[in-house]
Amino acid sequence: MSISPENCAILAEAIEQTCQTLFITDARGTIIYVNPAFERLTGYSREEALGRNASILKSGEHSADFYAAMWAALRAGKSWRGRLVNRRKDGSTYTDDQRICPVKGENGEIKYFLALRHDITREIQLEEQLAQSQKMESMGLLAGQISHDFNNLLTIIIGSMELISEDLKPGTVGHKLATEILRSSKESTNLIKQLLIFARKQDATPVVVSLNEPVKELKVLFDNLLGRNVSVAYSLADDLVKVKIEPEHFKQAVMNLAINARDAMNGSGAMLVRTYNAGPEGLPPSLPRGVYAVLEVGDTGPGIPKDVLPRMFEPFFTTKPKGKGTGLGLSTVYGIVTQNKGHIFAANSPRGGAVFTVYFPAILA
Ligand SMILES: Nc1ncnc2c1ncn2[C@@H]1O[C@H](COP(=O)(O)OP(=O)(O)O)[C@@H](O)[C@H]1O
Ligand SMILES: [Mg+2]
Structure with a gap:
């Protein structure tokens, strides 16, 4: 032929x-x-x-x-x-x-x-995201069980210590020790609270809002939190679709992202907060088809090393020195986002620096 x-x-x-x-x-x-x-x-x-x-x-x-x-x-x-x-x-x-x-x-x-x-880039991405979400799911179950039981024990410890210290004379060694135990126990309660958020054991009362509203409420806080040498630029879409989220939890999540950006930039640089609509075309492959409101937090830090990317949302994963990081910031963010039916992705921007992108499904009226 x-x-x-x-x-x-x-x-x-x-x-x-x-x-x-x-x-x-x-x-x-x-x-x-x-x-x-x-x-x-x-x-x-x-x-x-x-x-x-x-x-x-x-x-x-x-x-x-x-x-x-x-x-x-x-x-x-x-x-x-x-x-x-x-x-x-x-x-x-x-x-x-x-x-x-x-x-x-x-x-x-x-x-x-x-x-x-x-x-097969797309297939590989899907496989990786599925593996990632299964890993986070099992960690959530584990963290949920432990933190729930531990929280109950802490309540008993704190309650009992309060009663004991009332009986102890101020200034005595016993009283000092009791105060110290109380302080540590309360600190532990804070850690446990973050784990409980990750494990989705939090009460939430979601409302329909534009993501721009909680973001605007954070502006003053950001100025105080980030210090003089970190500038924050906002690019908020006027036509942003509404979403159903718990705004206080959402603000907590964005705060955690901002704190990490500050840490990554070592106190000086620029943070960019963007909101925009996305979908139904051009979404990350793991997202159900639809329209989403997107929040993006980017920084001008060194970016995320390749070996850190797949682990950064795990509870207690930190690359910071002892005493500096708890490794609970991003796991809390992950918990809040998924609890509010959202999706979060971490990546490096082509210009350098880390970018966190959060998608919430639109509530179309
Ligand atoms: N904006 C960022 N740029 C680079 N790396 C980051 C950024 N945010 C988080 N990371 C990495 O992810 C890790 C986990 O973050 P997180 O859960 O908030 O815990 P922590 O801040 O206590 O270390 C950090 O230790 C850091 O290595
Ligand atoms: Mg952190």
């Missing part, structure tokens, strides 16, 4: 213009064709890629056995499909669902390999 010259031209044009990344190697794996989508994805220009072995894309994240199995299938004339982590010219990696098909000559000998890429 042969293709007519017209069809050849059509094929060439289609392959050149498709957004599907595609390249062809000879039987030894030397690259003999790449399309423009390949150039865009990998950062290698056609001139740079041609004549080189496909192993320039190797990320080093797969074992020798992995590649051996792939080549065994290909040399046997079978096509191969799998998830491949590849490396771009700039050293960053990307994940492909890659299909490689041998192209055979008339005698059945392998002439070329055609590598086609299916972009």
